[in-house]
Amino acid sequence: MLPRELVSTVQPTAPARPAEGLADPRQQALQRALAPQLGKALHGEVLTRLTDGSFVVKVADIPTRMLLPPGARVGADVPLTLVSVQPRPTFQIGTGNPVFSEAGPPLPEGADPAKAPLLMREGATAASVARATALLQAAAGGAAALPGGAEARNTTLSRTGQAIGGVLAAAAKAESPQTAALGRAPVVGAPTGDAAGIAQGLQQAVGKSGLFYESHVAEWAQGGRALSDLNAEPQQQAAREGQRPQANDPATAQFINLQLATQEQAQVAWQGNLWPAQPMRLELGREVENEGQGDGGGTEERAWHSRLRLNFPGLGEVDARLTLHGGALQLRVSAGDDSAALLRRNQASLAGALDAAGTPLAAFEVRATGSQDAP
Known part of the structure; x- marks a missing residue:
């Protein structure tokens, strides 16, 4: 864009x-x-x-x-x-x-x-x-x-x-800042517990959001990406409809500003529906930590940070912050009182599932948003 x-x-x-x-x-x-x-x-x-x-x-x-x-x-x-x-x-x-x-x-x-x-x-x-x-x-x-x-x-x-x-x-000049790429279609077609399917859907949603359109064009020019992939992005869809983005249009400029911020900060934000009528917001970020500073032999290790916000009919609002560092996961969750208690009771099941997937649970913290006491 x-x-x-x-x-x-x-x-x-x-x-x-x-x-x-x-x-x-x-x-x-x-x-x-x-x-x-x-x-x-x-x-x-x-x-x-x-x-x-x-x-x-x-x-x-x-x-x-x-x-x-x-x-x-x-x-x-x-x-x-x-x-x-x-x-x-x-x-x-x-x-x-x-x-x-x-x-x-x-x-x-x-x-x-x-x-x-x-x-x-x-x-x-x-x-x-x-x-x-x-x-x-x-x-x-x-x-x-x-x-x-x-x-x-x-x-x-x-x-x-x-x-x-x-x-x-x-x-x-925009009336409200655009802080995330907006999904046009649900990530998956129906409520599901299929983690692999949801992960694939999220990858497609973020990848085709238009945030990385210019780099995808460069990949296409070098033979590394199919034209059909580009056609799924909003810039190409607008071009097929005869629309030419105007850089002085606040909506277009907001999206370009979001692209610049995404590149500079190594952070991506996406907002849309996980499945029909189930809104969600996903934020992803990466940082580089230099371990062993001062000894001349430090190695760089990437820590990934994610934040997932949903509002479920049964659990209510859930705000999960995840940090993946050294192959281990740290999880901090904010939820309503009943949901927080439910999550704590099932911590062992969550840890077992993560171990089976090869990602040990290094830390788990649940905060009940209905009270002032942290767990």
Whole structure:
């Protein structure tokens, strides 16, 4: 669904190269320090400008390093809002335009800023590019929150930068944010306990949601995907009906923004019906943990996080959070009082079934939403 201006030709995918590590202890310490400020309106004091053009900004008495629009000056007060801490702390700068900047810890004494980039040197995600472009777009229009508007107004953007900035601006005009891909059909045709069938249905629903359409087009161009697979995705269905997505349409822009967020955060959200008249929401995410830091021989291990929310006629609302790490499953469930008691009584059966499937239950916690006491 990305506009034509953003995708000129489909080219072979280059091998991935290492990016700036997210597991840096200094970066993790900064994330922990800023986490309590998430969503809050803050004031940043510009302390110094580094040789690479980035700035050291003190936010809530915490020094951070970030990019600011042209015209920013040492000593200036910058209005900020912390919008995210993962995978990197991200601030909205000002209040009138969608201007974003990722933040990192200040450099160690004597470090060369040019050799320690804020953004990923290789493999930058589309959302990171979009944020940087949005920052430039705000500068081109004159960032009212900062001095030096004349310099900002003289900044020019490429057509691609203008297109990305237009998409982000259009997405901001939507009445309500789209936080998940929407399923058009139930995952399975009828209520069932067939776990394999449900898993296959979920894979199809998420895979054909349109979130990964552009990468699927690239696979098709390289002979790795059938055209019939593409025809099942909403972008192709709209094209067959003669509809051409308009990037400045809020609904289209919202979906593109969701695609960018999915790519950047390695998280997928899907909302639809598990079977007819049975709504559900599924969230999937992946993180990379570096074990054995400091010994030079650590190995990366992926932890997968899922959240499943359903409202059953008999059990009521059930909110399950799952973490799969090292081949073992950790499960935390919130449910009504009666349902929570039922789940606790059947813990042994659940553990036995998971063991038989080769996934041991490492932790099991049930919280009754009708009471204040955790189990």
